[in-house]
Structure formats: structure tokens, C-alpha cells
Amino acid sequence: MSQQHTMASTDLPASKKKLLVTGASGLLGLNLALQLRDAYQVTGVFNQKRMHQTPFELIQGDFFVENTAEKLVAEVQPDVIIHCAAMANIDACEKDQEKAHYINGVVPGKIAFEARRNKIRFIHISTDAVFDGVDCGENGYHEEDRTNPNNVYAQTKLLGEQNVMDQNPDALVARVNFYGWSVAQNRSLGEIFFQNLIQKKPMMGFTDVFFSTLYVQNLVRILDRLIHEQASGIYHVFSSDYQSKYEFGVSIARRFGLDASLISPVSWKDSGLAAKRSPNLIMNTDKLQRLLGVSLPTQMESLENFYQAYRDGLPELLKKTGF
Numbered sequence: 001m002s003q004q005h006t007m008a009s010t011d012l013p014a015s016k017k018k019l020l021v022t023g024a025s026g027l028l029g030l031n032l033a034l035q036l037r038d039a040y041q042v043t044g045v046f047n048q049k050r051m052h053q054t055p056f057e058l059i060q061g062d063f064f065v066e067n068t069a070e071k072l073v074a075e076v077q078p079d080v081i082i083h084c085a086a087m088a089n090i091d092a093c094e095k096d097q098e099k100a101h102y103i104n105g106v107v108p109g110k111i112a113f114e115a116r117r118n119k120i121r122f123i124h125i126s127t128d129a130v131f132d133g134v135d136c137g138e139n140g141y142h143e144e145d146r147t148n149p150n151n152v153y154a155q156t157k158l159l160g161e162q163n164v165m166d167q168n169p170d171a172l173v174a175r176v177n178f179y180g181w182s183v184a185q186n187r188s189l190g191e192i193f194f195q196n197l198i199q200k201k202p203m204m205g206f207t208d209v210f211f212s213t214l215y216v217q218n219l220v221r222i223l224d225r226l227i228h229e230q231a232s233g234i235y236h237v238f239s240s241d242y243q244s245k246y247e248f249g250v251s252i253a254r255r256f257g258l259d260a261s262l263i264s265p266v267s268w269k270d271s272g273l274a275a276k277r278s279p280n281l282i283m284n285t286d287k288l289q290r291l292l293g294v295s296l297p298t299q300m301e302s303l304e305n306f307y308q309a310y311r312d313g314l315p316e317l318l319k320k321t322g323f
Contacts, residue, residue, distance in 0.1 A: 006180040016041045020078035022111070023085030024058065027182040028071070028125065028216055030318065032082060035220045043076045045085065045268040051183070051321040063103060069111045073118055080121040080227055083111050086157070090129075090277075092154040104156035109163025116168040121227060123172045124164045128211065128238070129154035130175065131277030140212070140242070140284035143175075143234045150276045173234045177281065179304065180216030181315045189213070190306055196260040197228060204271060205246030205263040212238035212249065212283040215302035217309065225292055238283040240296040251300070255307050 017040050023029035024044025033044045033056045044055040051058065059076065061068050063085065072082075086104050087093055093100035108124050113120035131141050132148040149155040161173050179190035188194055196203045214237065222237050243251070246265045253260035268277045285296050297305070309315075 017079040018043065019078060020076050020081045021045065022061070022063075022081070022083045025051055025055075025183065026084055026086075026088075027180055027187040028176075028178060028219070029082075029084040030183065030321070031180055031216045031222050031224065032084065032223070035217060036224060039224065040080070047085075054321050063107045063110075070109070070116045073114045073120070076117075078120055078147065080123070081115050082106055082112060082125070082223065084125050086125070086160075088153070090151060090153045093156065094151065097152050100137060100152055101159070102213055104153070105159030105163065108160035109167045111129045112168035112171050116170065120163070121172075121230070122168055122170075123174060123223060123226065124160065126161050126173050126175045126234075127154065127157045128177045128236075128281040129174055129257050130158045130161065131278060131281060133209075133280040136282045138223055139286075140282035141236070142284045143236055143287055150278060154278070160237070165234075170232045172231050174226070174237045175234065175283070176219060176237050177211050177213045177283075178216045178219045179213055181309060181318055183318050183321055185315060185319070188216070189248065190215075190244065190252060193252045193263075194256060194258075194310075195247075195260055197256070199245045199252050200259065202251065202262050202264060204266045205244075205249040206268045206271070206277075207244050207246045207265045208267050208269075209245045209277055209279050209281075210242050211245065211248075211281045212240075212242045212285075213299070213302070214239045214297065215305045216230060217305060218297045218302055222288070222292070222296075229291060231291060235288050235291075236283045236285050237288060238285055238296070239299050240285060240289075241301055242282045243299050248299070251303055252306075255303055256310075261272050265316040 019031050019040035019042050019218045021033050022045040025046045033042045037056045040317045047059040059093040132150045149158050164171050179188035250260045
């Protein structure tokens with residue numbers, strides 16, 4: 001199932017550090033594992049959806065089973081863990097609150113504890129949805145601003161953050177919002193817009209929901225930098241600017257040469273969605289930019305990378321790892 005790969009550059013250490021990625025079949029987990037497989041000895045954790053022909057090791061792990069975190073750490077003995085596994089479907093969390101509470105809220109603390117006990121660097125992936133989106137201020141939400149999650153998904157993700165920091169004060173919590181290409185081709189808003197537009201299907205685009213989303217491969221590069229910086233605490237990892245979800249869809253249509261008129265500008269309140277959404281999630285990234293000493297990608301730079309990945313055949317490559 002795994003294949004040997006040479007290191008991408010000669011300045012990497014002779015013995016690569018071991019990286020354990022949970023949720024390796026998900027959009028972020030898979031892109032992380034693929035993108036960092038030359039820099040690290042990567043092991044991806046999957047539960048039910050086993051992939052094929054992956055150029056990294058795979059290991060099965062069900063976090064509903066007691067002691068799974070301990071067993072994974074003992075078997076892999078990683079130097080770094082990036083915890084991506086989560087119940088991310090907002091409406092599904094509303095329907096099964098107990099499951100969402102355990103996977104999103106309790107499990108991250110268990111893994112964080114194991115990481116601290118074994119002196120392993122730990123990065124936990126959280127979300128911008130911990131804020132209610134009502135008043136983000138002139139410069140967007142800062143890391144220390146008051147959280148106020150307004151749906152079950154967001155509430156459980158905030159609990160996960162709190163449990164991680166309680167169990168492992170040296171851990172890094174990365175709040176993110178991202179899009180990119182996945183195995184299923186429909187896991188991110190970018191893919192959903194693309195797939196509908198290329199099939200000439202009409203879509204809604206929210207004019208009153210703003211976000212600072214980041215292309216997933218840009219996010220992976222930043223997470224890698226944060227590992228090397230040994231950063232800890234909470235960081236906002238987003239693009240340097242923002243746009244509405246309607247504007248996001250229109251920009252995808254224009255870059256891919258598709259029909260932007262298929263996207264209807266609407267309010268999220270008229271969408272019929274089960275869970276309440278946070279309307280104004282403009283995120284401040286000053287803390288991250290100070291740490292890294294670089295400017296973060298803009299929305300348009302992220303979109304260009306998304307487009308070039310499509311041109312380079314990444315969606316087809318990911319399909320070959322399909323379940």
C-alpha cells in the first residue's frame with residue numbers, strides 16, 4: 001500500500017521525522033499527507049474509508065473505540081501529530097449531537113494528552129465557526145476575542161480546543177477555513193461551485209456570509225512552517241483578506257471560464273439550512289504574520305493555486321486513491 005519516495009531536497013535530515021495525520025481520507029488530511037510525504041515519514045489514519053495506491057503508510061483507527069489514541073501513538077511513535085479527523089458536516093452535527101460532542105469535543109483532548117505524555121508535537125485543526133459572526137470589529141476576529149459558537153458543530157469544535165489546551169498547553173490550535181480538491185470531488189465549497197457550474201447547474205451564493213478561506217495546499221505549507229517554528233497556543237490560519245461566498249463562487253466561475261450567472265445571490269436566511277450560520281467570519285491573521293515574517297496569500301492568490309492544481313491534474317490524481 002505504501003511506496004518509497006526520495007526526499008525532495010538535500011537539506012532535509014537523513015532520518016525524517018514521523019508525522020501522524022488523523023482523518024487522512026478527508027480533504028485536509030489527504031492533502032497534508034501527500035504534500036508532506038517527502039519531508040516526513042507520513043502515516044495516515046483512516047476509519048472506514050480506506051484509500052488505495054497512497055504514497056504513504058495507512059493505519060486503521062476508530063476513535064469511538066477506547067484507547068485508540070494510545071494504540072496509534074504506541075504503534076507509530078510519531079514526532080508530530082496533526083489531528084484533522086472531525087465530524088465536519090454542520091447539519092449532521094445538529095442531528096447527532098452526542099456523536100459530534102464526542103468526536104469533535106472529547107477525542108482531541110485524549111490525543112493531546114497522549115502527545116504531551118510522549119513528548120510529541122501536537123497540532124489540532126479547529127474552525128472559524130467558534131465565533132458567532134455578529135461583530136468581528138474593523139480588523140476581523142483576533143485569537144483572543146470572545147468566542148460564541150451558534151450551532152452544534154461550532155460548540156463541539158470549541159470544546160475540542162479547550163480540551164486540547166487543558167491537556168497539552170504546548171499544543172497548537174489552528175483555526176482554519178479552507179477549500180481544495182478531494183477524492184470525492186465535493187468536499188469543499190470550491191469543488192461544489194466548480195462541479196455545479198461545469199454541469200451548468202444553478203447554485204445559491206450567500207451575499208451575507210463573509211469568510212477568509214484559504215486554498216488547502218497554502219494551508220499545508222503554513223502548518224509545516226508552524227511545526228518548524230514549534231509554535232503553540234491558538235493561531236488564525238487564513239487568507240489575508242476576505243469575500244462573500246457569492247463573490248467566491250463568481251470568482252471561481254470567472255477563473256475557470258464558466259457561467260457566473262448560474263449563481264443566484266441570496267441570503268443564507270432564505271436557504272432552508274438546518275443549522276444557523278455565522279455571517280461575518282472575517283479573521284485577523286496579524287499574530288501568524290508576525291511569527292512567520294511573511295504576508296499570507298490573498299483570496300485571489302489562493303484561487304489561482306486552486307486553478308493551477310486543476311490544470312496540473314490534481315483532481316485526477318486524488319481520484320486514483322479512491323475508496
